[in-house]
Amino acid sequence: MLPGMITGPRDNDFTIRIANVNGTGSASANALLMKSFFRMGIPVAGKNYFPSNIQGLPTWYEIRVTGEGYLTRSGRVDIMLAMNAETYKKDLADVAPGGCLIYDSTWPRHKLLARDEITIIGVPLAKMCNEKFDTARSRVLMKNVAYVGVVAALLNIDMEVIRDSLNQVFAKKANLLDANQVAIDLGYNYAQENFDCPLSYTARPSDKTAGHIMIDGNTATALGCVYAGATVGAWYPITPSTSVMDAFTSFCHQYRIDEESGRHKFCIIQAEDELSAMGMVLGAGWNGARAFTPTSGPGISLMSELLGYGYFAEIPAVLIDVQRCGPSTGMPTRTQQADIMACAYASHGDTRHVLLFPANPEECFYLAVKAFDLAERLQTPVIMLTDLDIGMNDWMCRDLKWDDSYQIDRGKVLTAEDLEKMESFHRYLDVDDDAIPYRTFPGEHPKGAYFTRGSGHNMYGAYTEDSHEYLEVVDRLRRKWETAKQYVPEPVVDYAEKNRVGIISIGSCDGAVIEARDHLRGSGVGLNYLRVKAFPFTDRVQEFLDAHDRIYIIEQNRDAQLHSLLLIETRVNPEKLISLLYYDGLPISATGIVESIHADMAKGVAA
Amino acid sequence: MSYITKPRVIHPKSPRNDLKLTVRDYEGGMSTLCAGCGHDSVTSAIVQAAFELNIPPHRMAKLSGIGCSSKTPAYFMRQSHGFNTVHGRMPSVATGANAANGSLKYIGVSGDGDTLSIGLGQFCHALRRNVDMLYVIENNGVYGLTKGQFSASADLGSTAKNGFANNQPPIDPCRMAISMGAGFVARSFSGDKEQLVPLLKAGLVHKGFAVIDVISPCVTFNDHEGSTKSYAYTRQHFHPAIQADYVPPSQEIVAQYNEGDAMPVEMHDGSKIILRKVDTDYDPTDRASVYAYLERHQAAGEIVTGMLYYNDSLLEMQDLSNIVEQPLSTLDYSQLCPGDDVLQSLQDRYR
Numbered sequence: 010m011l012p013g014m015i016t017g018p019r020d021n022d023f024t025i026r027i028a029n030v031n032g033t034g035s036a037s038a039n040a041l042l043m044k045s046f047f048r049m050g051i052p053v054a055g056k057n058y059f060p061s062n063i064q065g066l067p068t069w070y071e072i073r074v075t076g077e078g079y080l081t082r083s084g085r086v087d088i089m090l091a092m093n094a095e096t097y098k099k100d101l102a103d104v105a106p107g108g109c110l111i112y113d114s115t116w117p118r119h120k121l122l123a124r125d126e127i128t129i130i131g132v133p134l135a136k137m138c139n140e141k142f143d144t145a146r147s148r149v150l151m152k153n154v155a156y157v158g159v160v161a162a163l164l165n166i167d168m169e170v171i172r173d174s175l176n177q178v179f180a181k182k183a184n185l186l187d188a189n190q191v192a193i194d195l196g197y198n199y200a201q202e203n204f205d206c207p208l209s210y211t212a213r214p215s216d217k218t219a220g221h222i223m224i225d226g227n228t229a230t231a232l233g234c235v236y237a238g239a240t241v242g243a244w245y246p247i248t249p250s251t252s253v254m255d256a257f258t259s260f261c262h263q264y265r266i267d268e269e270s271g272r273h274k275f276c277i278i279q280a281e282d283e284l285s286a287m288g289m290v291l292g293a294g295w296n297g298a299r300a301f302t303p304t305s306g307p308g309i310s311l312m313s314e315l316l317g318y319g320y321f322a323e324i325p326a327v328l329i330d331v332q333r334c335g336p337s338t339g340m341p342t343r344t345q346q347a348d349i350m351a352c353a354y355a356s357h358g359d360t361r362h363v364l365l366f367p368a369n370p371e372e373c374f375y376l377a378v379k380a381f382d383l384a385e386r387l388q389t390p391v392i393m394l395t396d397l398d399i400g401m402n403d404w405m406c407r408d409l410k411w412d413d414s415y416q417i418d419r420g421k422v423l424t425a426e427d428l429e430k431m432e433s434f435h436r437y438l439d440v441d442d443d444a445i446p447y448r449t450f451p452g453e454h455p456k457g458a459y460f461t462r463g464s465g466h467n468m469y470g471a472y473t474e475d476s477h478e479y480l481e482v483v484d485r486l487r488r489k490w491e492t493a494k495q496y497v498p499e500p501v502v503d504y505a506e507k508n509r510v511g512i513i514s515i516g517s518c519d520g521a522v523i524e525a526r527d528h529l530r531g532s533g534v535g536l537n538y539l540r541v542k543a544f545p546f547t548d549r550v551q552e553f554l555d556a557h558d559r560i561y562i563i564e565q566n567r568d569a570q571l572h573s574l575l576l577i578e579t580r581v582n583p584e585k586l587i588s589l590l591y592y593d594g595l596p597i598s599a600t601g602i603v604e605s606i607h608a609d610m611a612k613g614v615a616a
Numbered sequence: 617m618s619y620i621t622k623p624r625v626i627h628p629k630s631p632r633n634d635l636k637l638t639v640r641d642y643e644g645g646m647s648t649l650c651a652g653c654g655h656d657s658v659t660s661a662i663v664q665a666a667f668e669l670n671i672p673p674h675r676m677a678k679l680s681g682i683g684c685s686s687k688t689p690a691y692f693m694r695q696s697h698g699f700n701t702v703h704g705r706m707p708s709v710a711t712g713a714n715a716a717n718g719s720l721k722y723i724g725v726s727g728d729g730d731t732l733s734i735g736l737g738q739f740c741h742a743l744r745r746n747v748d749m750l751y752v753i754e755n756n757g758v759y760g761l762t763k764g765q766f767s768a769s770a771d772l773g774s775t776a777k778n779g780f781a782n783n784q785p786p787i788d789p790c791r792m793a794i795s796m797g798a799g800f801v802a803r804s805f806s807g808d809k810e811q812l813v814p815l816l817k818a819g820l821v822h823k824g825f826a827v828i829d830v831i832s833p834c835v836t837f838n839d840h841e842g843s844t845k846s847y848a849y850t851r852q853h854f855h856p857a858i859q860a861d862y863v864p865p866s867q868e869i870v871a872q873y874n875e876g877d878a879m880p881v882e883m884h885d886g887s888k889i890i891l892r893k894v895d896t897d898y899d900p901t902d903r904a905s906v907y908a909y910l911e912r913h914q915a916a917g918e919i920v921t922g923m924l925y926y927n928d929s930l931l932e933m934q935d936l937s938n939i940v941e942q943p944l945s946t947l948d949y950s951q952l953c954p955g956d957d958v959l960q961s962l963q964d965r966y967r
Contacts, residue, residue, distance in 0.1 A: 048967070222966035236959070238952040240944040241715045243708075263962075264954040272940040274947055276715040281741040285708035288701065288738070292712025295699060296677075296720075297945030300712060318702050408963060411956040417949050450945060451697035451713075452720045455674040460690060460698035472690065 021051050021076035023087040023210040025160065028100045029153070030093050032064030038153040039070040041174055042160060043403065047223055048170045050215040052078040054520075055223075055403045056596055061248065061342045067096045078217060080369065080404060080520035084598035087210060088163075090156055092134075097122060109208060111159060113152070130204060132159050137195045142188070151192040158196025165207035167214065168197065220408050226399035227303075229370035230329055231256035232409070233377025234301055235264060238417055239327070241300035243278045243289035245308060248341045249397040250331035253303035283308035287315040287326075294325045295461060297422075297450035299381050301327035306335045306348045309355060309392075316390050317356025318463045320486070323437070323446065325384035325420070328352075328392040329377070331400040334594045343594030344397035346516055347566035352392045353544055353574055359483065363493055364544035365393040368519035371406035373399065376542070378417075379498060385420040387493050388448060396565070398517045398596040421447045428454040435459070436470035437482060444489035490545060497543035500550055506535035511553065513539045514563040515571050517596065522563055524599035529606060536561070536606070541571070546578055554581040561609075563602060567592045634670040642667045644691040649684055654806030654832030654847075655754045659691045661809050662723070662752070665816035666693060669864075676721040677713060681706040681735055684761055685727030685754035685832070704735025707742035707751070711933070714747050717943035718934040721820060722749035729759050732768035732787045739789075743798050743825050748932040750819040750826045753789055754806070756834040757845035764837035775842035791910055793827045794903060794925050800826035801925040802860070805850055806833065808921075815923060817862040818889045824932040831919060855918040857898050857909065861890040881926060891923055900926050 025042070029035040039055070046053045054073040060066035073083045089110040091100045097112070104110050106126040112118065114131025123129060138151045161171055171193060179186035200206055231253050234242070244254045258277055265274040280286035286302045293300035304312065309330055319326050332348045334340035352364055365380055367373045376393055384391040421441075428434060428449065436459040437446045449457030459470045467478035468485070514522045519540055526536055539553040554560065554575070562572040569588040576583055589605045591597045630638040642663045647656050666676065673695035680686035682703035689698045701709045710724050731739045731753050742751070757770040766774075769789070770782040793801045800822045804812040812830065819826035831850050833839050839846045844853075863869055865886030879891040879900070891900055899905055906925045913920045940947070 222963050224963075224966045232959075236953055238949045240947065240952065241712060243712060243715075264958060265952065267940050270940060271938075273938050274940055274944065274951060276937050276939050276944060278711065278715060278745070278937075280708065281737055284705060285711075285738055285741065288705045288708025289712030289715065291701075292679075292699070292709035292714070293716040293945075294712075295709075296713040296716035297943075298716035300716070314702055315705060409959055411953075411959045413956050450717075451677050452675050452717060455672075455695050458674050458695045458697050460700070462698070462700040463702055464700065 019209070020211050020213045021074055021215060024071060024073045024083045024085055025088040025090065026086045026100070026103070027070045027072075027090040027156070028093045028096050029068050029070070030095075031060055031062050031066045031068040033153060034150040035068070035070065035092070035153045037178070038157050039072070040403075041154075041171065041178070042157050043072045044174050044223065045161070045166050045170050046072070046074050046212055047218050047405065048174065049167055049212055050218050051076060051212060052217050052405050053223070054080050054082070054405065056082050056398070057402055058595065059342050061340070067093050074212060076215060076217070078405070079524045079599070081524060082596045082598040084600040088160070088208075090160070092153070092156065111156070111163075128208075130163070132156070132196065132199055134159075134196065137199065138192065141191060141195060147188065151188060154189050154192035155196035158193035158198075159200045161193070162197045162200035162206045163204065163208045165211045218405065221405050222408055223403045223405055224370045225252070225401055225403050226367070226370040226373040226395050227252040227331065227401060228256040229373040229406075229409070230303070230377045230393070230395065230400070231260055233374040235260045236374075236411060237299060237378040237381040239299040239301050239381060240275050241278070241289070241293035241298045242275070242302070243280050243286040243293070243300065244302050244304065245280050245283045245286050247283075247305045247308050249333050249401045250303040250305050250308075250329060252401065253329055253331065283311035284315065287312035290326045290328075291315055291319050291324050294384070295451070299325075299327070299385070301329065301381070303329040303331065305331050305333050305341075306351070307338070309348055309351055313355045314357070316362065317358055317360045319390040320356065320360045320362065321358070321463055322461050323388040323448070324390070324461070325388055326390040327377075327380045327384050328390060330392055330394045332394060332396040340594050342397070344517070344596055345565050345592055345594065346394070346396055346518075347568075347570065347592065348394060349515075349564075349566070349570035349574060352394060355392075361490055361545070363387060363389060363391045363497060365391065365498070366516045366542055367393065367395055367399065368516055368540060369399060369406055370404045371409065374409050376498070382418040383493075383496055386418050386445070386496055387489065388420060388445060389489075394516065396517050402596070421445055423447050423449050423457060425454040425457075428456040431456060435468065437466065437468045437485075439468070439485050443492050444485045445492060494545050494547050497545060497547065499547055500542055500553070501540040502549060502553060503538040504556075506537050508535060508537075509556065509558040510560070511537035511539065511557040512561045512563055513541065513553070513571070513575070515541050518563050518565060521597040521599045521602055525602035525606070528599060528603045532607075534606065534610065544574065544578075546575070550575075551579050554579055554585070558585060559587065560585055561587050561589050561606060563589045565591050565597055633667055635672060637667070637673075639663060639667045641695070642673060642693050644689070644694045647691045648687065650836045652835040653684070654756060654830075654834070655685055655688050656691070657806040657809065658752065658754055658812070658830050658832055659688050661812045661816055663692050664809070664813050665820060668813070669817055669820055671721055671820070676723065678723050678725065679706050679710045679713070680725045681727070681730035683727040683730045683759070684834070685725055686730055688725050688754070704730055704733070705738060706730070707735065707738035707747070710749050711742050711745060711747050714749065714933060715937075715939070716945040718748060718939065719943050722747075723820065724749055724751045726751065726753055728753060728755045728757060728767040728769040732789060736768075736787070740792075740796055743793055743796055743827070745933045746799065746824045746930055746936065748824055748934065750816070750822070750828065752816070753827070753829045754832040755789070755829050755845070756832050756838055757843070758834050758838040760834050760837055771844040774844040775840075777837055777840055788910070788914070789827065789829045790924055791907060794907055794910075797930075798827055798925070799824045799927040799930040802827070802923050803829045803831070803919070803921045805831045805854055805919070805921060807847060807851065808854070811856065811859060811921065814860050814862040814889070818860055818883070818923070821862075821883050821885060821887055822928070823884045824930055850919060853917055853919045855913060855920050856894050856922045857913070857920050857924065858894060858900055858922040859892040860923040861892065863888040863890060881928065883928070889923070891926070894922070900924060903927075
């Protein structure tokens with residue numbers, strides 16, 4: 010169902026938005042609510058719209074209950090939990106006609122703050138909690154938990170599921186468990202006694218979440234780094250990437266402690282800035298460890314000089330860019346895909362970097378592992394670009410799986426035994442004619458020593474200012490870029506439709522594109538689809554471009570960066586490409602895509 | 617001085633160290649610095665120190681930033697692994713390298729521009745982390761490769777070649793390092809190999825971040841009258857406060873020292889440094905008094921040199937981070953991947 014349309018009675022197809030104040034503990038109440046749907050077997054998508062602030066500013070959390078399993082924002086609000094007086098007016102206006110708004114009726118509400126075409130439900134949450142709980146802090150916290158009870162009654166959520174979830178969360182804190190249970194019952198009972206429960210929207214138990222988890226992309230990325238065998242993580246805290254290292258730290262403390270000595274099989278360094286974080290990653294990568302740094306746009310800017318060094322001196326490194334709204338500080342708690350160009354050509358001089366674009370947390374896990382393999386195989390920095398939407402929101406994904414027979418690809422590394430047998434070793438010789446030279450780890454063998462430099466060097470690794478020698482090296486690097494195409498993941502391609510109109514998209518747009526295609530197919534518009542998963546673009550991308558006459562490029566930035574990259578790096582006729590751009594900082598929804606494509610097609614018909 | 621190739625001929629009677637290597641085995645490529653550059657003297661002191669310490673060349677990593685000083689790792693220890701990084705970022709690269717493998721010896725060579733201007737932050741933070749490395753600053757008060765601008769170590773009133781006087785106060789890397797908690801801080805002069813070589817040896821053996829600020833005059837841009845970093849000025853104002861002798865492990869202290877004037881300090885590997893006081897009131901283990909001494913003497917225009925401050929009780933980065941003994945870079949993948957069983961059970965929390 011598309012937004013703008015009047016909302017009506019529906020099972021497992023509605024969106025709840027909770028408007029609250031930052032720092033009041035609403036996150037755990039919202040998570041509890043979302044998990045409850047998930048545990049009833051109903052697919053959900055959670056989106057957190059939070060301010061760059063610790064306490065006091067407005068914050069919204071949105072739960073889309075979606076029996077069809079769509080992963081993106083619906084763009085519509087059916088049920089608003091208006092817990093923030095400051096934003097009440099806007100929240101009221103945002104409810105779709107036919108929807109409902111729940112507010113805290115402890116305080117009187119101005120009579121103008123109502124709408125006829127929606128149902129308004131007042132629950133004296135603060136009053137009930139003030140009577141029940143003693144301390145100011147617990148009154149604020151429990152008010153949030155109480156609304157979970159209200160919603161549970163109104164939507165017919167299974168209270169057993171909620172109780173189980175609470176038991177799990179507070180397994181070791183019995184007093185908190187009791188208080189939370191009391192608060193939930195307060196809300197639940199009040200709603201049952203005062204309103205016709207359930208509403209026209211109901212949560213109906215389903216079986217669509219079996220074999221799935223709810224996980225955020227940063228956690229999945231961190232898990233990927235653990236499974237890839239990364240041992241050195243250097244970073245500078247920056248939203249929205251910070252939780253990558255938080256999660257990596259916590260996984261390492263669980264799974265990377267040497268049993269005998271109690272010592273760490275990892276080293277995590279909080280650097281003084283992103284320049285330093287990047288330097289540490291290069292130092293560790295050069296020295297034979299798998300090393301990475303999570304960051305966001307401003308960090309990429311600071312890392313750029315060393316990224317160019319890594320490219321030219323051919324040092325493996327993995328960067329995770331959890332993109333946020335730029336430019337400059339921009340809107341650090343809002344999402345965007347606006348670092349594509351900055352990452353593709355980061356640094357001065359002729360540089361190009363291998364990029365990976367996961368679409369969801371599941372892909373974050375697998376592509377993080379891939380990033381390390383590619384970095385070592387190709388001896389170059391690899392940047393995995395996610396974004397705030399993927400990184401910080403909980404997504405429903407298929408269970409993560411690991412093949413225990415998997416062996417990581419360390420690329421062309423000469424061991425001490427190899428070196429012993431060799432006459433001599435030269436770092437930048439193209440021995441195998443694939444433009445990838447051999448490398449050695451410091452300390453392995455006297456014959457393995459070489460000098461790493463960002464200044465001009467010849468194929469033997471020696472300093473040079475000779476044009477011919479310089480060209481031999483940089484031209485080989487260009488050939489290595491061609492070799493990279495054999496190793497990077499192929500795009501996800503769907504040629505289901507017979508016509509010659511298609512969509513190319515990237516990363517977190519995927520969910521919205523899938524949903525939009527379903528709607529468009531319903532109205533007779535079938536579109537093929539290619540989602541790029543890596544840069545350099547492989548032949549499959551060129552084939553798709555060649556096979557279509559009109560291609561919508563859907564991405565989340567103002568300047569059409571994926572579009573530009575396709576123009577630069579493929580042989581596509583520019584006339585065929587049409588940009589559909591979303592860059593307001595909110596996760597992309599299907600609505601805009603459907604409308605834009607309909608409008609564009611109507612234009613075509615009119616012409 | 618790069619127009620001839622240095623022949624690699626080793627005289628059969630050249631002295632050999634415990635590894636049967638000669639000094640020549642610790643040398644590098646021909647220097648491309650100006651004739652008479654202080655840095656070349658530092659290079660030969662490093663060669664001497666590494667030779668005498670019996671360091672297997674391939675077990676040493678030599679890192680640098682950008683600038684004249686940072687070119688020098690190409691001129692010593694050709695069999696060592698070199699890493700000429702970008703400007704001011706050597707400390708972070710050395711930190712990452714050390715995190716990956718703490719079993720190698722690390723020497724970082726930097727200059728006053730690379731350390732005190734563009735790289736000031738990284739220098740401070742590598743020091744705070746107590747990365748196990750020797751950090752040598754070849755300090756000449758001037759930017760050489762860009763032809764003669766003042767650096768942040770230029771003294772007040774010191775004049776440039778074009779006659780302009782510097783009007784900004786200098787940053788003294790030694791006082792700064794002491795104030796930030798470094799465990800090994802020394803100053804020397806490129807023209808005093810007798811003082812410098814034992815300091816380099818002690819710095820290479822020291823477990824943790826060792827700073828040696830070496831006044832190393834720039835013959836082309838900062839060796840004129842009016843400069844406070846010239847050879848003449850440095851020789852005139854050179855003030856050794858405390859000398860350090862290095863005694864290898866299992867070797868007896870044979871020299872005679874006067875009681876009270878000499879302080880032997882045992883290093884982690886059993887070697888010793890004997891600190892010989894030139895000024896009897898000097899205590900290199902008392903941070904506050906060292907700082908005050910430096911303030912007093914430097915205000916009087918003296919360049920205080922020697923083993924200025926020593927504290928061997930600090931944990932270096934690997935231990936501070938509680939990293940396993942075996943270098944992380946050599947851990948087998950099977951020791952690092954938790955496997956599918958773990959993955960399946962850990963996902964319960966996400967259901």
